[in-house]
Amino acid sequence: MQSSVLAFATDLLDEGADTFFGNLADRAGVGGVTLASVYHQARDVFPHNPRRVVRYLEPGAAYFRPDPTRWAGRRLAPVPSTALDGRDPFAEAAEEARRRGLKLHAWTVFCHNDRLGFAHPDCAPANAFGDRHLTELCPANPEVREYALTLVAELARYGVDAIRAESLHFHGLRHGYHHERYFEELGPSAEALLGVCFCPHCRAAATGAGVPADEVAEAVRTELRRRLADESAAAEPADLSALADGAFAAYVDASAATVTSLAAELTEQARRHGMRLSFMDGGGPGTGWLSGIDLPALAQATDQIETLGYAKTPEAVREKIAAFALHGVHPRSMAVILRPMSSDCDGPENLAAKIAVLRRLGVPEVEFYNYGLMRLSSLDRIGAALAG
Numbered sequence: 001m002q003s004s005v006l007a008f009a010t011d012l013l014d015e016g017a018d019t020f021f022g023n024l025a026d027r028a029g030v031g032g033v034t035l036a037s038v039y040h041q042a043r044d045v046f047p048h049n050p051r052r053v054v055r056y057l058e059p060g061a062a063y064f065r066p067d068p069t070r071w072a073g074r075r076l077a078p079v080p081s082t083a084l085d086g087r088d089p090f091a092e093a094a095e096e097a098r099r100r101g102l103k104l105h106a107w108t109v110f111c112h113n114d115r116l117g118f119a120h121p122d123c124a125p126a127n128a129f130g131d132r133h134l135t136e137l138c139p140a141n142p143e144v145r146e147y148a149l150t151l152v153a154e155l156a157r158y159g160v161d162a163i164r165a166e167s168l169h170f171h172g173l174r175h176g177y178h179h180e181r182y183f184e185e186l187g188p189s190a191e192a193l194l195g196v197c198f199c200p201h202c203r204a205a206a207t208g209a210g211v212p213a214d215e216v217a218e219a220v221r222t223e224l225r226r227r228l229a230d231e232s233a234a235a236e237p238a239d240l241s242a243l244a245d246g247a248f249a250a251y252v253d254a255s256a257a258t259v260t261s262l263a264a265e266l267t268e269q270a271r272r273h274g275m276r277l278s279f280m281d282g283g284g285p286g287t288g289w290l291s292g293i294d295l296p297a298l299a300q301a302t303d304q305i306e307t308l309g310y311a312k313t314p315e316a317v318r319e320k321i322a323a324f325a326l327h328g329v330h331p332r333s334m335a336v337i338l339r340p341m342s343s344d345c346d347g348p349e350n351l352a353a354k355i356a357v358l359r360r361l362g363v364p365e366v367e368f369y370n371y372g373l374m375r376l377s378s379l380d381r382i383g384a385a386l387a388g
Helices: 009-015 017-028 089-100 114-119 142-156 188-194 200-208 213-229 240-272 295-301 314-326 348-361 376-387
Strands: 002-007 032-039 042-045 054-057 103-109 162-166 276-280 304-308 334-338 365-368
Touching: 002 009, 002 017, 002 103, 002 376, 009 017, 009 032, 009 089, 017 089, 017 376, 032 089, 032 142, 089 103, 103 142, 142 240, 162 240, 188 213, 188 240, 200 213, 200 240, 213 240, 240 276, 240 295, 295 304, 304 314, 314 334, 314 348, 334 348, 348 376
Parallel strands: 002 032, 002 365, 032 103, 103 162, 162 276, 276 304, 304 334, 334 365
Antiparallel strands: 042 054
16 A cells, blocks of 8 residues: 655755655655645644744745746746745655655645636636626636646656646635635535636636526525525525526536536646646545546546545545545545544544455555644554554
8 A cells, every 4th residue: 555644845944855755765664755746825834843833824835846838828827935935845855755765745735726816806716696706616617727837748848757737627605715714604505606617718618518508597586585685585405406407417417517627637747747647625525516526437537536535434434435435426436634633633543444344445645644744653554553
């Protein structure tokens, strides 16, 4: 079984390569590192960082040095983090990984990018009222698709083994923004409908699939106005698949085709450069319909499906993998991320039991979240669990 730890480039920059890779190889005993190449805004606590305990990560920042010639004339281009200070942590990581015989993976957040969304609102998703969701990029937008393809090609020059593709899909309303507020209870149906993209590119894709996109948008607006105006209506359950005489479901299916085609294009791009592409579906079966996640199609289109095995018991991890199998994703084509911290594990035996479950199911790859966010004792827990 292959193993890796997810980490931020700032961990490498703050600790230095010897300490960073020493902890990965000697304490955690893993065979690789999954380093964030483009990442979203966050505020985190870093228990063992020698330079700071609380750190703000910049919105939509790149943690490598983009090649200017690749991005000349592009509106959408990766913006290097100010934390780099002239360095290229991906180049440093690639050199050290080669020296130690470790694999380097590029953990890449594609469509959740508030820096680019705010700078180019026309590339962000639009709800049925035309309001842009500026923390995201729309996977149907041609510029977004070209940005994603170029990003994969860029990362290949570092000798990356796999692209871990996070956020390669649509997002719901509550994906997260600071001081995000909902003082009236919207209800799950209104929230779901407010998260569906009706930008011109999504409408064109749906129309091309034979879906009356404008009629669907009007039906969604009408339903939303009803629920926003009336508290009792907001609480009503709804069969969204029946909205607009079933055309809404067809519209969402067209969105899923958009996501699958983009994932397929990026997978082919990765393969051309000798890399693999893992599509990250953190929520798992039954949670991604409105995000455009069609698991059986994505399992065919990509090299691997990766999910979060965040759970307290090995049985819960087994159940999640079994659910993927019921949706056309065989464990052999999966990677699973576990958390070794006390929130999920009460000791190395618990973590070892989860790893044993994955091995028995045939899952070939396990990753651990997240180097800088865990105590050093959690790295030791990984090493003990893998050795066991």
